[in-house]
Amino acid sequence: MAKMYYNGDANEAYLNGKKVAVIGYGSQGHAHALNMRDSGVDVVVGLRKGKSWDKAVEDGLEVYTVAEATAKADVVMILLPDELQPKVYKEEIEPNLTNQALMFAHGFNVHFHQIVPPTTCDVLLVAPKGPGHLVRRTYQEDAGVPALFAIYQDVTGEARELALAYARAIGALRAGALETTFKEETETDLFGEQAVLCGGTTALVKAGFETLVEAGYQPELAYFETLHELKLIVDLMYEGGLAGMRYSISDTAQWGDFVTGPRIVTDEVKKEMKAVLKDIQDGQFAKGWILENQANRPVFNAINERENEHLIEKVGKELRAMMPFVNKNRKKEVVGSVE
Numbered sequence: 001m002a003k004m005y006y007n008g009d010a011n012e013a014y015l016n017g018k019k020v021a022v023i024g025y026g027s028q029g030h031a032h033a034l035n036m037r038d039s040g041v042d043v044v045v046g047l048r049k050g051k052s053w054d055k056a057v058e059d060g061l062e063v064y065t066v067a068e069a070t071a072k073a074d075v076v077m078i079l080l081p082d083e084l085q086p087k088v089y090k091e092e093i094e095p096n097l098t099n100q101a102l103m104f105a106h107g108f109n110v111h112f113h114q115i116v117p118p119t120t121c122d123v124l125l126v127a128p129k130g131p132g133h134l135v136r137r138t139y140q141e142d143a144g145v146p147a148l149f150a151i152y153q154d155v156t157g158e159a160r161e162l163a164l165a166y167a168r169a170i171g172a173l174r175a176g177a178l179e180t181t182f183k184e185e186t187e188t189d190l191f192g193e194q195a196v197l198c199g200g201t202t203a204l205v206k207a208g209f210e211t212l213v214e215a216g217y218q219p220e221l222a223y224f225e226t227l228h229e230l231k232l233i234v235d236l237m238y239e240g241g242l243a244g245m246r247y248s249i250s251d252t253a254q255w256g257d258f259v260t261g262p263r264i265v266t267d268e269v270k271k272e273m274k275a276v277l278k279d280i281q282d283g284q285f286a287k288g289w290i291l292e293n294q295a296n297r298p299v300f301n302a303i304n305e306r307e308n309e310h311l312i313e314k315v316g317k318e319l320r321a322m323m324p325f326v327n328k329n330r331k332k333e334v335v336g337s338v339e
């Protein structure tokens, strides 16, 4: 088994007397900043004036412009959207770098050379393997989301110590961290979110929902069957793996799982997964995403609009409104929540 790192493997005191600037206060940014603050770390947030700025102030954090926060800090964690990082880095972070450690939660921009850090800085990543809102929520529940860490440049000889202390401070070492490289983190994260966690899952849910509705079944029933219950099933996998989930379902369902699963995720699907991975490894996916942003996202926006109008969203919104317990956390956490 790979070496896993837990709380006892980190030097808790390493961040004492150091200032950490969290740049961005979105999904990951708010979680890192608040978890570190609650772990006793001296944190400041770097932002532009706007919604996030107001929220961070409301949450009791010290907020500065990106340039000011960078200049003040010993450690700079860049938690801006990937597609905006290169510009903000060039204009506001790089000019204020002396010998701060530069950190990321995803290797995309460094791996694909959209950000080229100076040779004088430690460069590392701590990448939680979960959404930022859950990084915060689990921390508050005395739990955590696991993370990967990787060292790209170690000028001071202290980069690993920093990575582990940082991972501990955001609660990740309660769940465990694994050492990787920027290349491995970037390629596997992109593959996971596209093929399984986000793209694969939403496509599967929609195809199941549409199949039932097109066959004349009630949309509300189809929503419960293909989307709502998925969380309950995945919770069992999270707790006990595939076998743990199969323990709780009926033998009829388990037999259907065994014989029908491979009819849905066929060898063809796996072949396509390999093609998706190759596009990621070759930089084709990165190139498409970078160009899409340079063109102001025409394809992204068109698909997003179409997806938001899907019947599953309309039906789901109505049903969730009748189950306030389902999204009570979301309402508190999400700035400008869709519901």
Ligand SMILES: NC(=O)C1=CN([C@@H]2O[C@H](COP(=O)(O)OP(=O)(O)OC[C@H]3O[C@@H](n4cnc5c(N)ncnc54)[C@H](OP(=O)(O)O)[C@@H]3O)[C@@H](O)[C@H]2O)C=CC1
Pocket: 023, 024, 025, 026, 027, 028, 029, 046, 047, 048, 049, 050, 051, 052, 053, 066, 078, 079, 080, 081, 082, 084, 088, 105, 106, 127, 128, 129, 130, 131, 132, 133
């Ligand atoms: N989302 C996740 O859970 C995960 C993300 N990651 C990685 O973490 C990083 C951050 O992603 P994520 O948290 O999703 O990002 P978000 O989209 O949630 O970040 C948005 C934040 O960036 C701020 N921002 C945007 N533009 C600027 C600017 N020009 N100057 C200053 N602040 C700006 C926004 O402020 P404003 O309100 O002013 O717009 C907001 O606070 C990425 O590298 C991502 O790959 C890694 C693991 C999981």
Ligand SMILES: CC[C@](O)(C(C)=O)C(=O)O
Pocket: 128, 129, 130, 131, 132, 189, 192, 193, 197, 198
């Ligand atoms: C699964 C999507 C993710 O990689 C994540 C939450 O880990 C992301 O980039 O948001």
Ligand SMILES: [Mg+2]
Pocket: 128, 129, 130, 189, 193
């Ligand atoms: Mg991820």
Ligand SMILES: [Mg+2]
Pocket: 106, 189, 190, 193
């Ligand atoms: Mg990702």
